[in-house]
Amino acid sequence: MSLLEAVLDPITPTTIVDVAKSWNVVLAGTLLIVIFLSSVIFLRQRSRLLPQGWNEFIHNYKFPAESQPNWSQHYGSQAAGDDEIRSKPSGIYNPNQPQFIHSYCPATGQYLGRVPASTKEDIDTAVQRCQVAQDAWKKTSFEERKVVLRLLLEFLKKNQDQIVRIACRDSGKTMVDAALGEIMVTLEKLAWTLKHGEHALRPSSRAGPANLLIRYKTAEVVYEPLGVVLAIVSWNYPLHNILNPIIASIFTGNSIVVKCSESVVWSSRYFVEMVQSCIAKCGHSPDLVTLVCPWPSDADYLTAHPGISQATFIGSKPVAHKVLTAAALALTPVTVELGGKDAAIVLDEHLPSWRQCDGIASVLMRGSFQSAGQNCIGIERIICEPNAYDGLVKVLTERVPQLRLGSSLDDDDDKNIDVGAMVNDSRFDELERLIVDAVTRGASLVCGGQRYNHPEYPLGSYFQPTLLVDVTPEMEIAKSELFAPVMVLMKAENAEDAIRIANLAKFGLGGAVFGKRGSAATEKVVRDMKTGNIAVNDFATFYVCQLPFGGVNESGYGKFGGEEGLRGLCLAKSVCRDRFPGISTSIPAVVDYPLQNMTKAWKFVRAMNAAAYAASVKEFAISLGQLLRNMM
Known part of the structure; x- marks a missing residue:
């Protein structure tokens, strides 16, 4: 029945229902049209807020050949054309x-190639260029700064495949892990800012x-x-760890020197060049962002x-002491984010x-195995009450052994x-030692526990996904x-005991609690766990939410992120x-230099303080009279 027929027919219950359905169709269609038109208007407005030619710039940007799938470069010294270059990934020096x-x-x-290590002269040049660029940049408006961030956002969004491949090629992580830990969080940082x-x-x-007397x-x-601000960033998220401080420094009107890790200097160079190109496309000096990577012997100079x-x-605590x-x-203030031993209760x-x-x-599993567990707010301890422990051991014993290792770029x-x-592979010996020690002390190794010699990539640095259960707080693996x-499961008697175990670690960066929403037990964990950040019924979402990020104890101090x-x-x-x-401060003659009468000056000041902070009208009136x- 059409809408017109329904209106003309005699009114019956069926007619009323049909009319209601017809009106719902009309309303839904109208709503879709409004949403579509609003989206078109929004997209056109956004395009006008980007530099001319931005779309062509994004789509025609050149990325390195090494990041392409199944890159055919040979291994080791043959690729380098130099017999002195080692064929093991650990030979960066x-x-x-x-x-x-x-x-x-x-x-x-x-x-992948070689990059010149930054010298003291290179550091001086980088800082000087940043200073010159910042002199002009600090005078820009927020709208001008937003244009740069919008272009960066569009650049990342439309070139996800290429950017993720660069990160994966240099860090070894999978494309899915990079899309979550590199792209998604960076897009959120840009959009939130x-x-x-x-x-x-x-x-x-x-x-x-x-x-009361100076309320004017x-x-x-x-x-x-x-x-000029400095960001010394770690290697585990080569894209996000670089862009996160860059985004904040650009928006606040600063310039920035980024010191990347030697382990990911290859990708860091491309990511900084990418940002510099976006800045230049918007008509500003690319020297707002510079990259340096000295050897540790010259790092103190920076x-x-x-x-x-x-x-x-x-980074780590030992390096933090040196920094x-x-x-x-130079009395330079430093925000320090160090290690973590995050617990999920x-x-x-x-x-x-x-x-x-x-x-x-x-x-x-996502919290423990994403980026091969190389995550400062990864879940390193799962502490369960008895029933939850038994259930999780059963499920994880089935699921963890199914995880597959490899290179998502090349398989x-x-x-x-x-x-x-x-x-x-620099920590493989220590990891194997900790796992053997835990098993010797009573832990059960369900799967993994040692390095993995990949049949297709014999020079790859792989460690088997590991599940350890029956771990106790006194074991070294529960502290380091x-x-x-490596996934570690620990049993607690109750919520109070779980909090106690969680707080035994010397770190305090992040954490999680899984319980009923708003329950007394859940809120007790939130309140009593000694950590700088905590997620309820989730993993690390406090970071995505752009909250101030930082830890306590040996996890560092200070906050970055958010407001x-x-x-x-x-x-x-x-x-x-x-x-x-017409109302401003003037000095009464009684207390003007040089003082004419010390006694009067003292009584005046005493009465003034009493009147200014009087607790009653009577006290104010008496004090005001003495003052006058x-x-x-």
Whole structure:
């Protein structure tokens, strides 16, 4: 029945139903049209906020051949054309060529090339170029800065395949892991900054003085760029770890020197060039962002450089001591993000039946095995109440052994790869030792536990996905940061005991609790777990949500990310003004220099303080009278 026929027919219950259905169709169609037209208008407006020719720039950008699937370069010294170059991925330093950093693919061992190590002269040049570029950049508006971030966002979104391949080729991770840990979080950082960054950096109006006598003053804080900032970033997320501080520095009006890890200098170079090209396309100096990668012997020169206004360090505790010692020479403030031993506490109330374990097992496996476990906020300890423990052991014992190792860039399209390579094999001996020690002390090794000699990639750095159960707090593996594809399960008597176990670690970066939403037990874990960040019924989403990120204890101090992260890259300048025209501070004659009568001056000041902070009308009136008498 058509809508017109329904209206003309005699009204019956069937007619009413048909009319309602017809109107629903009309309303739904209208809503779809409105959404479509709004989307078209939005996309056109966004296009006008990007530089001319942006689409062609994005689609015609040239990426390195090495990042292509099944890249056919040979292994080791043949690829390098130099007999002195080692054929193992761990050989980034060659004593016969100390001026170069040699790069290898961790998944295959293929030689990617060599990059000149930055010298002290290179560091001076990088800082100087940043200073010159920042002098002009600090005068730009937020809208001008947003154009650069919009172009970066579109660039990443439309070139995901190519960018992910670069990250995978240099880090060994899978494309799926890179899409989640590199692309998605970076797009979120860009989108959040575009939407909320300006609000975070607007002048902040404050309450002003509590003193009743000087309430004619206003108070605010304004946020101004610091100058040249430094980011010393780790290798585990070569794209995101570089772009995260770049995005914040660009938006806050700073320039930035990025010091990448020698382990991923090959990809870092391309990622910084990519950002520089986007900046130049928007009409600004590409020197806003510079990359340096000195050997450790010259790293202190960078950290202590007088041209650096603020630094962020992501890495290990031993290196942090050296960074902070060097930074202290120039009194450079440093935000420090170090290791983690994140615990996920699983309460019985979250899993009333072991048959419901599959969903949480998926989250825990992603938290433990993503990027081969090389994640500072990866789940390193799963601490369960008894019923949850039994259920998870049963499910994970079946699922973890099914994980497959390989190179998602080079394996056949129909071959599924779950876990990629580790960045190198330097910690394999220690990992195997910790696992053997745990088994000796009573833990049960369900699967894995040792390095993996891949039949197709004999020079790849692979470690078997490992599941250890019956781990106890006194075992060394429960205390040491693993940074590897090793899942550790521990049983707790109850929620209180689980919190106790979680807090035994010397780290405190992230954590998780799985329980009923809003329950007393869940909220107790949130409240009592000693960590800088915690996710409820999820894994690491506090980072995606752009909350201030940082830890406690040996996980470091200070915060980056979110509003606090943006403001941390600014000089918080306090500004005090007169609230009304013609009313401003004047010095009464009784306390003007030189003092004419010390006794009167003292009584005046005493009465002024009493009146300013009076607790009652009577006290105010008496104090005001004393103040006026002593003004004469």
